[in-house]
Amino acid sequence: MFMNVYKGKRVFITGHTGFKGSWLAAWLMQLGADVAGFADRVPTSPSNFEAMGLTERIHDICGDVRDRAALCAAMRDFAPDMVFHLAAQALVRASYQEPALTFETNAMGTLNILEAVRHTPSVKAVICITSDKCYRNDEWVWGYRERDHLGGEDPYSASKGCAELVAHAYFKSFFKDGPACATTRAGNVIGGGDWALDRIVPDCARAWAAGDAAHIRSPHATRPWQHVLEPLSGYLWLGARLVGEARGVFTLTGEAYNFGPAADVNNTVAEVVDALSLHWPGFRSEMDRSCAPGMKECTLLKLCCDKALAGLGWKATLNFEECIRYTAEWYRAYYAPDRPDMRAFTLGQIAAYTVAAEARGLPWIE
Numbered sequence: 001m002f003m004n005v006y007k008g009k010r011v012f013i014t015g016h017t018g019f020k021g022s023w024l025a026a027w028l029m030q031l032g033a034d035v036a037g038f039a040d041r042v043p044t045s046p047s048n049f050e051a052m053g054l055t056e057r058i059h060d061i062c063g064d065v066r067d068r069a070a071l072c073a074a075m076r077d078f079a080p081d082m083v084f085h086l087a088a089q090a091l092v093r094a095s096y097q098e099p100a101l102t103f104e105t106n107a108m109g110t111l112n113i114l115e116a117v118r119h120t121p122s123v124k125a126v127i128c129i130t131s132d133k134c135y136r137n138d139e140w141v142w143g144y145r146e147r148d149h150l151g152g153e154d155p156y157s158a159s160k161g162c163a164e165l166v167a168h169a170y171f172k173s174f175f176k177d178g179p180a181c182a183t184t185r186a187g188n189v190i191g192g193g194d195w196a197l198d199r200i201v202p203d204c205a206r207a208w209a210a211g212d213a214a215h216i217r218s219p220h221a222t223r224p225w226q227h228v229l230e231p232l233s234g235y236l237w238l239g240a241r242l243v244g245e246a247r248g249v250f251t252l253t254g255e256a257y258n259f260g261p262a263a264d265v266n267n268t269v270a271e272v273v274d275a276l277s278l279h280w281p282g283f284r285s286e287m288d289r290s291c292a293p294g295m296k297e298c299t300l301l302k303l304c305c306d307k308a309l310a311g312l313g314w315k316a317t318l319n320f321e322e323c324i325r326y327t328a329e330w331y332r333a334y335y336a337p338d339r340p341d342m343r344a345f346t347l348g349q350i351a352a353y354t355v356a357a358e359a360r361g362l363p364w365i366e
Contacts, residue, residue, distance in 0.1 A: 001354060001365045005240040010122075012080035014065055015087030016058070017042045020129075020195040022049040023228050024084060025058055026343070027236065027350055036078045038071065039087060040064040052336065065109035069185040069258035071188065072116040079122040082239055085113045086129045090119060093198050094158035106159035107166060111279035114170040125180040125242040127235055128167045132187030132260070132303050136162035143263060143304030144186075146256040164256065171254040180242035180253040184235055185303065186260060190272075190323065191228030192330020192346065200269055201327060203274055204285070209335040213284035219270035224259045224302040225321040229353045230316045234259035235315055237364040252311060258303040260339025261316045266302065275321065313363040317356050326353075350363075 011028050015021040028035050036059035042049055049055070059078060063070045065087045075083070088106050089095065094101040110128055117126050133156060136149040137310025151160035164183055171181045190201045197203075200216070207214040234257065241252055267275075272289070277283040308314040318326070326349055333345050358365045 002031065002236050002240040003244055005243050006236070008034070009081045010034045010036070010078060012017050012036050012038065012075055012078055012083045014038045014071075014083075014085045014109075016054070016060075017047065017049040018086060018090070019048055019191075019196065020084045020189065020228055020232065021052060022047070022193065023191070023346070023363055024086070024232050024235070025054055026052055026346055027229075027232060029057060030347055030350060031236075035059065036061060036074075036080065038063050038065070038074055041206065044195040046334075048346075049195060052346055059156055066104050068115060071112050072119055075116040075120045075123075079120065081122060081124050082243065083113065083117055083126040084124055084129065084235060084239070085110065085127070087113075087180065088131075089156070090131075091196060091198060092133070092154055092156045095154055095159065099155040102155045103159045103162065106156075107162035110163040110166045111170075114167065114174075118170070118174055123179045125239055127181070127239055127242070128168075128183045129235065130163050130183055130185055131157075131160045132185050132301060133157040134164050134185055134257070135301075136161070137301050143260075143302045144258070145304045146258060146307055168254075168256075175254070179191060180245070182238055182242060182252060182254070183255065183256045184231070184238065185225075185258050186226070186231035186234070187301065187303070188223040188225050188260075189228050189231060190225055190327050192327060192334065192349070194228075195288040200272055201276070203275060204283070204337070205278075205331040208283050209331070211282070213286050214273065216269060216273055216285050216287045219268065219273070219287045221269050222266050223269070224261050224265050225267055225272060225320065225323060226265075226316060227318050227326050227353075229326075230261065230318065231259040233317070233357070233364060234308060234312070234314050237312055240364070241312060255307075255311075257308050257312070258305045259308055259314070260303040260305050261320075263302075263304070265316075265320055272324070275324040276328050278300055279325060279332065315362070317353060317360060317362060320357070
């Protein structure tokens with residue numbers, strides 16, 4: 001799959017200890033890549049990174065993306081072929097509590113990774129992962145396109161808009177002749193192994209595993225939910241195409257891409273909880289319509305993914321029910337008294353996902 005691009009490649013991931021980063025590292029290893037990860041800590045306890053025992057299986061480098069010298073040294077030492085930048089302060093609520101750290105990590109961290117790439121000749125492709133919240137949210141009922149306004153009223157959204165601007169400046173100023181480069185935007189990502197605070201699925205999993213009621217904030221907020229493997233398949237397919245594309249024909253480099261579910265996939269928080277409960281007997285929940293003082297939370301934010309479909313042939317694989325089932329089954333396995341090998345379980349879900357993608361004729365599986 002992915003044109004067999006990753007077999008034998010050296011791939012450098014920032015934020016590999018996080019939710020999406022750990023899934024990406026596991027998938028890349030399954031594809032035959034030699035993976036190095038750069039992160040300052042494991043962000044949660046428990047964590048998907050520890051559940052899969054990844055620290056013994058990859059080059060696990062402890063460092064802060066705000067430390068440019070350390071980042072540059074680590075990248076030069078590993079000499080990667082490809083770079084995926086996921087390290088971030090990723091929580092809206094935390095951005096109100098620590099706005100300076102949020103901007104330093106998300107905006108300056110992106111600058112530092114691109115500086116490291118600029119001084120590492122081995123790199124052939126770099127993908128910077130930002131967020132759907134990089135867009136200025138006007139509460140439109142249609143999806144945001146890649147050329148719509150960037151920015152936001154909260155520190156997290158603004159920092160992600162800044163990261164996009166930094167990346168675009170580097171792409172146009174320094175990477176015209178290589179390496180190939182792109183940014184990606186995705187959001188409302190759920191799946192097993194996420195234990196971040198203030199996210200609906202981890203909140204439910206923690207509460208229900210303990211026999212408690214889950215406290216549901218903003219039950220009527222609507223989101224286009226997607227399983228973590230959906231955007232990761234987009235990142236990997238984009239990376240493969242960047243490495244393999246012939247310049248001067250239809251260029252993908254220097255562009256931004258949205259990755260999300262079909263336009264008609266939108267479900268409320270309450271519907272997510274109800275769907276999860278079908279796979280978790282004995283659940284209880286309490287709806288809370290309040291929100292933290294001073295915190296702005298959108299009721300609707302979705303992306304238009306036509307560019308990814310037209311330029312990459314990419315579209316989401318799973319429907320809403322499948323997304324929920326994959327997610328619930330992972331947490332049920334983790335919290336089971338006879339917990340299975342979670343690395344094997346995770347790789348099994350990746351295998352099932354690729355089988356579904358092949359059955360639905362998606363091009364990256366070929």
